[in-house]
Amino acid sequence: MSKRVDEILGWYESDNPGVLKNLRWMMDTGALAGTGKFVILPVDQGFEHGPARSFAKNSPGYDPHYHFELAIAAGCNAYAAPLGFIEAGARKYAGRIPLILKLNNSDSLFSSNDPKPAVTGSVQDALRLGCAAVGFTIYPGSNQRDAMYMELRKMAEEAKAAGLVVVVWSYPRGSSLSKKGETAIDVCAYAAQIAAQLGAHILKVKPPTEHIEQDAAKKVYEAEKIAVTTLAERTRHVVQSAFGGRRIIIFSGGEAKGTEEVLAEIKGLADGGAFGSIMGRNAFQRPMADALKLLKAVQEIYRAAK
Amino acid sequence: MSKRVDEILGWYESDNPGVLKNLRWMMDTGALAGTGKFVILPVDQGFEHGPARSFAKNSPGYDPHYHFELAIAAGCNAYAAPLGFIEAGARKYAGRIPLILKLNNSDSLFSSNDPKPAVTGSVQDALRLGCAAVGFTIYPGSNQRDAMYMELRKMAEEAKAAGLVVVVWSYPRGSSLSKKGETAIDVCAYAAQIAAQLGAHILKVKPPTEHIEQDAAKKVYEAEKIAVTTLAERTRHVVQSAFGGRRIIIFSGGEAKGTEEVLAEIKGLADGGAFGSIMGRNAFQRPMADALKLLKAVQEIYRAAK
Amino acid sequence: MSKRVDEILGWYESDNPGVLKNLRWMMDTGALAGTGKFVILPVDQGFEHGPARSFAKNSPGYDPHYHFELAIAAGCNAYAAPLGFIEAGARKYAGRIPLILKLNNSDSLFSSNDPKPAVTGSVQDALRLGCAAVGFTIYPGSNQRDAMYMELRKMAEEAKAAGLVVVVWSYPRGSSLSKKGETAIDVCAYAAQIAAQLGAHILKVKPPTEHIEQDAAKKVYEAEKIAVTTLAERTRHVVQSAFGGRRIIIFSGGEAKGTEEVLAEIKGLADGGAFGSIMGRNAFQRPMADALKLLKAVQEIYRAAK
Amino acid sequence: MSKRVDEILGWYESDNPGVLKNLRWMMDTGALAGTGKFVILPVDQGFEHGPARSFAKNSPGYDPHYHFELAIAAGCNAYAAPLGFIEAGARKYAGRIPLILKLNNSDSLFSSNDPKPAVTGSVQDALRLGCAAVGFTIYPGSNQRDAMYMELRKMAEEAKAAGLVVVVWSYPRGSSLSKKGETAIDVCAYAAQIAAQLGAHILKVKPPTEHIEQDAAKKVYEAEKIAVTTLAERTRHVVQSAFGGRRIIIFSGGEAKGTEEVLAEIKGLADGGAFGSIMGRNAFQRPMADALKLLKAVQEIYRAAK
Amino acid sequence: MSKRVDEILGWYESDNPGVLKNLRWMMDTGALAGTGKFVILPVDQGFEHGPARSFAKNSPGYDPHYHFELAIAAGCNAYAAPLGFIEAGARKYAGRIPLILKLNNSDSLFSSNDPKPAVTGSVQDALRLGCAAVGFTIYPGSNQRDAMYMELRKMAEEAKAAGLVVVVWSYPRGSSLSKKGETAIDVCAYAAQIAAQLGAHILKVKPPTEHIEQDAAKKVYEAEKIAVTTLAERTRHVVQSAFGGRRIIIFSGGEAKGTEEVLAEIKGLADGGAFGSIMGRNAFQRPMADALKLLKAVQEIYRAAK
Secondary structure, three states: OOHHHHHHHHHOOOOOHHHHHHHHHHHOOOOOOOOOOEEEEEOOHHHHOOHHHHHHHHHHHHOHHHHHHHHHHOOOOEEEEOHHHHHOOOOOOOOOOOEEEEOEEOOOOOOOOOOOOEEOOOHHHHHHOOOOEEEEEEOOOOOOHHHHHHHHHHHHHHHHHOOOEEEEEEOOOOOOOOOHHHHEHHHHHHHHHHHHHOOOOEEEEOOOEOOOOOHHHHHHHHHOOOOOOOHHHHHHHHHHHOHHHOOEEEEEOOOOOOHHHHHHHHHHHHHOOOOEEEOOHHHHOOOHHHHHHHHHHHHHHHHHOO | OOHHHHHHHHHOOOOOHHHHHHHHHHHOOOOOOOOOOEEEEEOOHHHHHOHHHHHHHHHHHHOHHHHHHHHHHOOOOEEEEOHHHHHOOOOOOOOOOOEEEEOEEOOOOOOOOOOOOEEOOOHHHHHHOOOOEEEEEEOOOOOOHHHHHHHHHHHHHHHHHOOOEEEEEEOOOOOOOOOHHHHEHHHHHHHHHHHHHOOOOEEEEOOOEOOOOOHHHHHHHHHOOOOOOOHHHHHHHHHHHOHHHOOEEEEEOOOOOOHHHHHHHHHHHHHOOOOEEEOOHHHHOOOHHHHHHHHHHHHHHHHHOO | OOHHHHHHHHHOOOOOHHHHHHHHHHHOOOOOOOOOOEEEEEOOHHHHOOHHHHHHHHHHHHOHHHHHHHHHHOOOOEEEEOHHHHHOOOOOOOOOOOEEEEOEEOOOOOOOOOOOOEEOOOHHHHHHOOOOEEEEEEOOOOOOHHHHHHHHHHHHHHHHHOOOEEEEEEOOOOOOOOOHHHHEHHHHHHHHHHHHHOOOOEEEEOOOEOOOOOHHHHHHHHHOOOOOOOHHHHHHHHHHHOHHHOOEEEEEOOOOOOHHHHHHHHHHHHHOOOOEEEOOHHHHOOOHHHHHHHHHHHHHHHHHOO | OOHHHHHHHHHOOOOOHHHHHHHHHHHOOOOOOOOOOEEEEEOOHHHHOOHHHHHHHHHHHHOHHHHHHHHHHOOOOEEEEOHHHHHOOOOOOOOOOOEEEEOEEOOOOOOOOOOOOEEOOOHHHHHHOOOOEEEEEEOOOOOOHHHHHHHHHHHHHHHHHOOOEEEEEEOOOOOOOOOHHHHEHHHHHHHHHHHHHOOOOEEEEOOOEOOOOOHHHHHHHHHOOOOOOOHHHHHHHHHHHOHHHOOEEEEEOOOOOOHHHHHHHHHHHHHOOOOEEEOOHHHHOOOHHHHHHHHHHHHHHHHHOO | OOHHHHHHHHHOOOOOHHHHHHHHHHHOOOOOOOOOOEEEEEOOHHHHHOHHHHHHHHHHHHOHHHHHHHHHHOOOOEEEEOHHHHHOOOOOOOOOOOEEEEOEEOOOOOOOOOOOOEEOOOHHHHHHOOOOEEEEEEOOOOOOHHHHHHHHHHHHHHHHHOOOEEEEEEOOOOOOOOOHHHHEHHHHHHHHHHHHHOOOOEEEEOOOEOOOOOHHHHHHHHHOOOOOOOHHHHHHHHHHHOHHHOOEEEEEOOOOOOHHHHHHHHHHHHHOOOOEEEOOHHHHOOOHHHHHHHHHHHHHHHHHOO
16 A cells, blocks of 8 residues: 555545556556656557558567556556447456557548548446556547547546546647647646536646747736746646646657667656556557566666656 | 366356456465365444444454455455445455445334345446455345346346356345245255356255245155255255356355354365355354454365365 | 248238248248247246256256356257346357247246236347347236236337337236136137237247136137047147237246156147247256256157148 | 217327328228227137136137237227237237237236236337237226226326327226225215326226215216216216216126117117227127127117217 | 357456357347357448449349348348448348447548548437447548547447447548558558457458558568468458457458359458358349358358368
């Protein structure tokens, strides 16, 4: 039992004990158990980017069992995937690692300036499959954002009543944002705030850049001298934007890249107070041994932080 | 990960991964984690027998938190109690130990020759409170048995769909049985069979005596020379009666008694292949330190068995 | 494809193709495939009579898988059992033999002059477990008969809409009948009629005796010179009472007995036009090899009949 | 198209056109088409009295198709039977004659001083089977009468909404009535009133006797000099009791008897203004040719009346 | 009983025994019974392309019974069609061959760059008609893809709970794809992945061409040297993309063509590890005798493969 875990659970004061149980399950699992830090393996790229782009580089990843094995071996806190991947291993690995069922997904055979994922799973699916959490993606900045927020609201209400944790991928995207703006510091911070206000228990955003997208925001960032030069500073600001640090917020790893680059980014996030990372392609596109080595290194950085 | 746990989970072949997850949680928890053996703390005596009869002997037990602490400290696989006791600690101890919400209970301010407990909780309660299982008591031999079986059927269907484990207390009692008959070997074996046929995942019965209650059964026990002289033999017969050993079956401790008496009984149960014990009064009516010592001794007996 | 099977299916003219599919599945399965004759293995005695009385004589029968294996090896048309036994093997043996989920059951720890089984399963259970049919027991003659008829009506309506076959065990019993009357020819014929009028697709009654229970009936049997001297004659009358032969009606084997006695009874039933037998104790209480031999002999008698 | 039929339909002024369509279908069917008179064949005796007592005398009647053929050949307005008999012929004879699905039935293997039939069919069954009407039996005078009235109310509400005609068999019976009282003139008239007040479209009662059962009624019958000496007088009084003649009321034939006896009774009923007869045993227990002759004679009497 | 069938069923680990029963039924049916290979007859072209384009070439095909006869005579594993065609033969051929009810369909009287079929059947229809499976078409690449995915999600959840197999036709099409791109290897592989992630049990895609449609994919195919020169290589890649071979994936036959051309294509698919073919126009547009010959030849190729 860890004081830090209890402290974090204390923030979720309106949630029922079922949600707290599942949050604790995640925080008591894997290499970072008891630290309140997270490294989560997400594998929805097969759906989002297509199978070859996702798995050709490390072809055992075509097999859904591979990712369960990887997440467990690496001591991740949880494994997140769409319905098909979860169904394909949920019995064999039942209870071995907390599962996050992604409830909506987009594919890349059609692309839209104003995207909205399709709902692809249900809270009832999450219960029958033994999941600890449901995951949901929103695209603030899309002209379809409200439809997503409203779908999330409904599913989150149902999930919470059933004791499931709600994890929200908050990825600004859409016709109202520049490409650069999708990871702008003001936009990332705003995305965190929106997900938190929608009632998410765990927020997932992208590592923010120094760019500031919105003029109205720019004035304030300058007037108030908000420090956004280093990744650590920016991370600190995003964490602060997630209810002054009272919500678990983790950061995506983004595109596959070199190990040093990955670890440098993690260092910045960890120094800025990030609760952890959700790292897909940089994990499952490496050979198993390399992936385990990288994930251990990432865990060590988070464990050492603060 | 334990081969024995996987073997046991394999028996529950029609259940969804959610049920398997919660079964594994129980079997991966506490001092007996990985062995497929169980020691569970149940505290429904406050409801069933009244507070003074239950808690005066060891008065910290009036406080619901005490039993969570006891179950966790003792390394029990799970803690079982009625709605009120679970609600009183479910947030503080969320995720620390698998909880079994007792869905029906009887009090002793009214007593009936043909008893039937009141339904006192719901599957939805179990989900919001983060429980791993629901518990339900049936009294075969009561003229109200069918009403209980039908309530159980409905709640079990709902619980299984939501991924919850179903634990059935099968306690023969009622106008058709003699007092001695309630723990007769033929009746205990029959009680196990009924609970298993009703779809229970975990069955709980009383340690059987050598007495044979029903004439029709007596003929068979004699003709087939079923060994029922020692507790181990009787236990083996009851385990066999639970689908040839394909269902987890545990035994209640019954009335408070001396330590040696308790351990001797456990020895007999363990030698007969019992999956474990559910031990209430002999645990929580002793001072904490004594209770911990006793429960450890019980766990050691089960660990050593077979 | 068999003309006889098509002829029989033609009688169920108000049923949807889903029901016909499952009826055909039964008639196309096993050693009697294509003949329109039935030998079904039922194993609900663990629930109805207790485990030792049911399985001690041939102890592999404690294991639920044993009965799936027996029914398949023997070339039975179907295997019938309560929820627990079906759940314990439905995945391993999925699709290997038509399953009949018994939706209600009685135990013998309580006995009543006016019995009524408890509902122990649902149509939804039958669907998720891949069953071809549901089974339901009624006790005409019990003062609780109407409650049973009404439960049956509701479950049968639901089952038929889902394409499931409805099998009714019609066993007269209760305070208005003498013990001898339970198998009286007039009562058995009446029990068949009631089940058929309630909409059953397959009726199961006991082999009738020469006794006539009801005075009002006696007058007619005598006036109309209804032949009831031999078992074949009585069977013919019961088959006629099941809508002039337009409903599948099968006969239970009753208590365990010697092989010659069993085969003599089957001969009488087959000569009288019975569609088959449902044979439990006489099958699963013999060692597997003996049971297979007996069931083959029974099948040969039915195949040779008419 | 007949003025009389329109007149009769006009009485059912709160019913929807669906109900009127089915009422007209009955009145436009068979030998009495257009007259507003009825001869209906009911065959629920297999359920009510048992198969041998019902069908042994004329054994083709064991076959459910026989009764469809009889009703059609005889030019009946409708054929009424329980679920099983209707299901067994509803496809072959679909649309050939209006069907009345009996929604409740009693068997004689148990008898009670205060009877109540079991509900054995549903409005949904009647729709899927193409029926024009549902039938329901009530036993005024039974201590269970209210349960029947309430079941009827619910089913009638549902039936009317679906455009089905509601036919009520109103047969006084129970511990509060003498045997003689079951057909007493005051009781029959009262039974008609109750059924009409419960919303029945077509009422079926027994031919009343001169006996007056209730003292309170007797005083009025004497004071008001209500004529009850002849069957015609009594019938007129019962018809009057059914909303002054604004409800279709028909009379049962009762036990099988000689042809002259039957026709004499019909003459009395017809002279008293009965809308018709529902004649079971006197029809289907005669050989087909005799039955057709009798039914034609009955129809002639009704056609000639008034 | 076949080890290969058991192995394949083992992949569907989160599904209930009802789904496994129906999957086994398909794999135990027809000429390829026991091999885990499939040849399925689909006839939805009457709806999709119009009657003359579909049936004029072999005019017995206008009659729905023709296709049941063809599928049975040819020893297909299943027959798939829209509601009307299934309803037109479901009673006559009940239980003779597993049926797949197509739950959505498009007609060609309107054509759209971004198509979406109309939902034309329900899970309840599939149950009442005795189907083993439901079929659903998605068009990845259409701007209406998400609406299709969400309809599928809902119907698949309902179908699985009722024990029905879910077959998904995944046919990329829409304004974001070139005509050539619809069968591009990257797009076909992606289409398989999407269907699998949506929870399909059986996936149906088109035979892929060497073309690579998407630039982002092209880079990976080149970098990882994914072999796509021969049809066998491409098939192997698509099978791999269906969860590393853990999902049954079959290939459509496409336009009617010459026998040699058909068999050459089948050879390539079979060599690449395809589980089978779903062959419509090439079957039902040939005279029966020719179709049977062709289908046998196709089955022989699959039987011989690997």
